[in-house]
Amino acid sequence: MSTISREEVAHLARLARLEVTDDELDAFAGQLDVILESMKALAEVDTDDVQPTSHAVPLVNVFREDLPQPSLSREAALAGGPDTAEDRFRVPRILDEEA
Amino acid sequence: MAQPSRIIDKTAAELAADIREGRLTSVEVTTAFLDRIEAVDATVKAFLHVDREGALAAAREADAAIAADEEASPLAGVPVAVKDVVVTKGLPTTAASKILEGWIPPYDATIVERIKAARMPILGKTNMDEFAMGSSTEYSAYFKTRNPWDTGRIPGGSGGGSAAAVAAKMAPLAIGTDTGGSIRQPGAVTGTFGAKPTYGSNSRYGLIAFSSSLDTPGPVSRNALDAALLHEVISGHDPRDSTSIDAPVPPVAEAARLGASGDLTGVKLGVVKEFAEGAEAAEPGVIAAYEAGVEQLVKLGAEIVEVSCPSFTYALPTYYLIAPSEASSNLARYDGVRYGLRTGDDGKHSLEEVMSLTREAGFGPEVKRRIILGTYALSAGYVDAFYGKAQKVRTLIKRDFEAAFEQVDAIISPTTPFVAFKFGERTGDPYQMYLADLYTIPSNLYGGPGVSVPVGLADGMPVGLQVCGPVMGDDIAYRVAAALESTQDTPLADTAPELEGN
Amino acid sequence: MTKLNSYEQAVADYEPVLGLETHIELDTNTKMFCGCPTAFGAEPNTQVCPVCLALPGALPVANKAAIEATIKIGLALNCRIAEWTRFARKNYFYPDMPKNFQTSQYEEPLCEEGYVDVVVEGETYRVEIERVHLEEDTGKTLHVGGATGRIHGATESLVDYNRAGIPLVEIVTKPVPGTGALAPEVARAYTAELRDIVRSLGVSDVRMEQGSLRCDVNLSLNLPGEAWGTRTETKNVNSLRSVERAVRYEVRRQSALLDAGERIFQETRHFHEATGETSPGRSKEEATDYRYFPEPDLAVMEPSREWVEELRTSLPEPPRKRRERLQEAWSLADKEMQSVVNADAVDLIETTVAAGAAPAAAVKWWLGELSRRANETGDELGALAITPAQVAELQGMVDDGRLNDKLARQVIDGVLAGEGSPAEVAAKRGLEVVSDTGALETAVDEAIAANPAVAEKIRGGTHAAAGVLIGAVMKATKGQADAGTVRKIILDKLS
Numbered sequence A: 001m002s003t004i005s006r007e008e009v010a011h012l013a014r015l016a017r018l019e020v021t022d023d024e025l026d027a028f029a030g031q032l033d034v035i036l037e038s039m040k041a042l043a044e045v046d047t048d049d050v051q052p053t054s055h056a057v058p059l060v061n062v063f064r065e066d067l068p069q070p071s072l073s074r075e076a077a078l079a080g081g082p083d084t085a086e087d088r089f090r091v092p093r094i095l096d097e098e099a
Numbered sequence B: 001m002a003q004p005s006r007i008i009d010k011t012a013a014e015l016a017a018d019i020r021e022g023r024l025t026s027v028e029v030t031t032a033f034l035d036r037i038e039a040v041d042a043t044v045k046a047f048l049h050v051d052r053e054g055a056l057a058a059a060r061e062a063d064a065a066i067a068a069d070e071e072a073s074p075l076a077g078v079p080v081a082v083k084d085v086v087v088t089k090g091l092p093t094t095a096a097s098k099i100l101e102g103w104i105p106p107y108d109a110t111i112v113e114r115i116k117a118a119r120m121p122i123l124g125k126t127n128m129d130e131f132a133m134g135s136s137t138e139y140s141a142y143f144k145t146r147n148p149w150d151t152g153r154i155p156g157g158s159g160g161g162s163a164a165a166v167a168a169k170m171a172p173l174a175i176g177t178d179t180g181g182s183i184r185q186p187g188a189v190t191g192t193f194g195a196k197p198t199y200g201s202n203s204r205y206g207l208i209a210f211s212s213s214l215d216t217p218g219p220v221s222r223n224a225l226d227a228a229l230l231h232e233v234i235s236g237h238d239p240r241d242s243t244s245i246d247a248p249v250p251p252v253a254e255a256a257r258l259g260a261s262g263d264l265t266g267v268k269l270g271v272v273k274e275f276a277e278g279a280e281a282a283e284p285g286v287i288a289a290y291e292a293g294v295e296q297l298v299k300l301g302a303e304i305v306e307v308s309c310p311s312f313t314y315a316l317p318t319y320y321l322i323a324p325s326e327a328s329s330n331l332a333r334y335d336g337v338r339y340g341l342r343t344g345d346d347g348k349h350s351l352e353e354v355m356s357l358t359r360e361a362g363f364g365p366e367v368k369r370r371i372i373l374g375t376y377a378l379s380a381g382y383v384d385a386f387y388g389k390a391q392k393v394r395t396l397i398k399r400d401f402e403a404a405f406e407q408v409d410a411i412i413s414p415t416t417p418f419v420a421f422k423f424g425e426r427t428g429d430p431y432q433m434y435l436a437d438l439y440t441i442p443s444n445l446y447g448g449p450g451v452s453v454p455v456g457l458a459d460g461m462p463v464g465l466q467v468c469g470p471v472m473g474d475d476i477a478y479r480v481a482a483a484l485e486s487t488q489d490t491p492l493a494d495t496a497p498e499l500e501g502n
Numbered sequence C: 001m002t003k004l005n006s007y008e009q010a011v012a013d014y015e016p017v018l019g020l021e022t023h024i025e026l027d028t029n030t031k032m033f034c035g036c037p038t039a040f041g042a043e044p045n046t047q048v049c050p051v052c053l054a055l056p057g058a059l060p061v062a063n064k065a066a067i068e069a070t071i072k073i074g075l076a077l078n079c080r081i082a083e084w085t086r087f088a089r090k091n092y093f094y095p096d097m098p099k100n101f102q103t104s105q106y107e108e109p110l111c112e113e114g115y116v117d118v119v120v121e122g123e124t125y126r127v128e129i130e131r132v133h134l135e136e137d138t139g140k141t142l143h144v145g146g147a148t149g150r151i152h153g154a155t156e157s158l159v160d161y162n163r164a165g166i167p168l169v170e171i172v173t174k175p176v177p178g179t180g181a182l183a184p185e186v187a188r189a190y191t192a193e194l195r196d197i198v199r200s201l202g203v204s205d206v207r208m209e210q211g212s213l214r215c216d217v218n219l220s221l222n223l224p225g226e227a228w229g230t231r232t233e234t235k236n237v238n239s240l241r242s243v244e245r246a247v248r249y250e251v252r253r254q255s256a257l258l259d260a261g262e263r264i265f266q267e268t269r270h271f272h273e274a275t276g277e278t279s280p281g282r283s284k285e286e287a288t289d290y291r292y293f294p295e296p297d298l299a300v301m302e303p304s305r306e307w308v309e310e311l312r313t314s315l316p317e318p319p320r321k322r323r324e325r326l327q328e329a330w331s332l333a334d335k336e337m338q339s340v341v342n343a344d345a346v347d348l349i350e351t352t353v354a355a356g357a358a359p360a361a362a363v364k365w366w367l368g369e370l371s372r373r374a375n376e377t378g379d380e381l382g383a384l385a386i387t388p389a390q391v392a393e394l395q396g397m398v399d400d401g402r403l404n405d406k407l408a409r410q411v412i413d414g415v416l417a418g419e420g421s422p423a424e425v426a427a428k429r430g431l432e433v434v435s436d437t438g439a440l441e442t443a444v445d446e447a448i449a450a451n452p453a454v455a456e457k458i459r460g461g462t463h464a465a466a467g468v469l470i471g472a473v474m475k476a477t478k479g480q481a482d483a484g485t486v487r488k489i490i491l492d493k494l495s
């Protein structure tokens, strides 16, 4: 049985902006144990004084000079938008309150 | 060796030479592959989008440039298929997800710019597991791609479309991307060649991110030399990718040619002791084909040395903390505001609800699952124990492999523990699916190159042998793979059953 | 209606602890992680690219100039510059943030452990800096359908991403106890000092009214000798005066709650410019879980010590040192200098003096007439449509006797109305002191003729009565006569 509750999964789903179904809640609750098992497996490894690795070749100080590059045309920028108005991206009301 | 008469049977290197030397035009070649797609893709379903007009226009330009004696790249005029996770200006790009259905990018990935600059026509965009999450292409939001060797079986994943397109000779070359094995495992199960280059040696700019610190684009082909030529087209430093390595590209084409001479005298090949300990997961047929391949390599002069990478045991758990964590954050941008799907915007729902409904409707189950896993792994108080710990264990894995490469030139293994399975066989159990990547994940973690070369058949299905090299040692992997190919009278990729169609 | 205590009562009973979080937009040519320009006021969504729109596949590359600017700020604030530092992702969904995570810094900020000394009423307060880190700004959202563009009650919003990705430096103080009743003034003085420091570095225009410097004010109260209380965080306090008012308001509000035995919630509050009040932020505040993790798309940073030292030697004179130097050069008393600083007129006066005006005159114009104008319109002094060079020019005309004070004020009207330089305004409006004594004598004669009784009084020795005649002459010459000269002519004629 899963060690992570449905409520906890529901909280994660909300953080991740997923409107999950009850079935999904159950399924994910069971499968989250993969993460816990992974964590348990690694917990036994001694990593004191070990530096983290994020990339194959350690890269440092990768910077760009402060030189302007062409932006997209506004048409191209807005072209993908599901809904635009006044040259901006339109979104429904942001606050979750009765309109 | 006599060249085959059908255009689609020729290797990319042969096609390039024919075009360069005027025996064929790029338009003829490109047309042949487009016709092949028309004939057999209804069966294989490797392509999400075919761009006949764009490909032919690029082919005409390539022909004109070659006729005008412009300096041509070694693959000028040779067409290529591109995995749909790579952004192509003006061509639909969906990462096989409903959430990006209909999105037409306003820019090209760096590797696509390089493909275009090399005058290689782009045939279309290939199918994949949604956002590259999967090992069977069954998680495409659009349709399943079939394995040309047996259309009841999966073509591997996530890059099943690119592998199947090449295996079915709908494209001489394709682009794949590899986060935990997504180029190599499909290569192995479709009898094609796939290379994951050193992380950072191929730009990720324009590659739709799954796991930023693991993703690597690379070539898919029917043989080592073709892959190496494409590798050299797309590789090299890119100032738009902060993780791009600013160093010369290893001479992989030269290495493939050297390997083809069939001499591996003095080359030390490592066999990881701990890989074998996990071998109970591997099918006997796979082991047999692999071991036969090892024998061939020994005959060519290679010396086999056992090496130990004790931290290999931690590779899978490390991967399953890093990849979903990064993915959960990388996929946050799909919110229905700036592009892609929007659902539930009916005036009643708030933005948060619309975002949640959009993401619920737009993502498939495997993507949602990994987002939840990653959100959990990063959530309050866990980041050090989970992601941070995994990054440190990654260091230990890297150290193990670096130590191994002190003793050997390359490490060999089966690419994947099993041959292509039947549709639906493993979708119920994520862990069974994950095992597909058991041998491929380590090189994503330590960052070095890995190639999968067809080595034989098991129950009539292809088996791949993986050659991994040290970081920036891509050339040795190509050399060993090409040497193995030289022992095969007919390239394995050319022994696939002929498909229904033309 | 929120219950408030009187401020005096509140600070008699409780000790305030301040904390300030300041965001400063750098004025680099390009954004933090892409090459888009950063110009203020461009047409919506014209300064965006795949990176700052977070299109699929796009990747960030850090702007070196922004990192240098942040290190300079850190050095100017006496911070330690990290030898190893990296960016982190702060994950949360918001429509003005294209990636739905902010690329920021978490446990490894670029600069740490600094301080700023500020002087309030002759007392020096050391404000300790916890960290200075680099992040990116968000886009701008236009709220439609609600009252006056507010997010509350809006039916939809429109997003412009031009600002998204502009480099933003966040400066966080440690809690500042011990300011007592002067907490509002210390908060203001710190913000002003920070602004002056950053401006002197030339890395941001730090214009609060344009949002290139934004403050969040943290405040808690505790009883003397007891542990610190729960703090509130008042967001987006966008003028020096507002910083002061926000602190004052929270002190009054919190003390009333505490007196009533209620508890203070740790919450985000909003400051209302119009009323000077604060109100709670989002009603359903979800527990924030930003899921910070190191940004895998960016390389770590290891600022070399040579680089840091090179930047250190490039730092300009600190504003405080500069103020001390100027005060001496201008021969101002402490209190006068304090007025100059409070009016935000140091730069203006310095430039005016450099353009040739005497310090006393420059101070007089900026703190007097021009401050009055700025107050009338509610503008910052520096936002007035008159330049220091023009003020110097105006004073030059006064010095030459071409303008008197009254005329000079009329010239200022013209300059502020955009009619040109002082000389141009004077010429266009015909505002010159009449120095033609012939014309003045005629005007005096006419005034004497029209006011025989007054003339008689003056002849009788009542010189004070001359004012009536002077007024008449001034009226006749439309104020363009020099009053002293007129008086002299009158007295000469009537004695």
Ligand SMILES: [Mg+2]
Pocket (backbone or CB within 6 Å): C104, C135, C170
């Ligand atoms: Mg911040």
Ligand SMILES: [Zn+2]
Pocket (backbone or CB within 6 Å): C031, C034, C035, C036, C047, C048, C049, C050, C051, C052, C053, C165
């Ligand atoms: Zn941009």
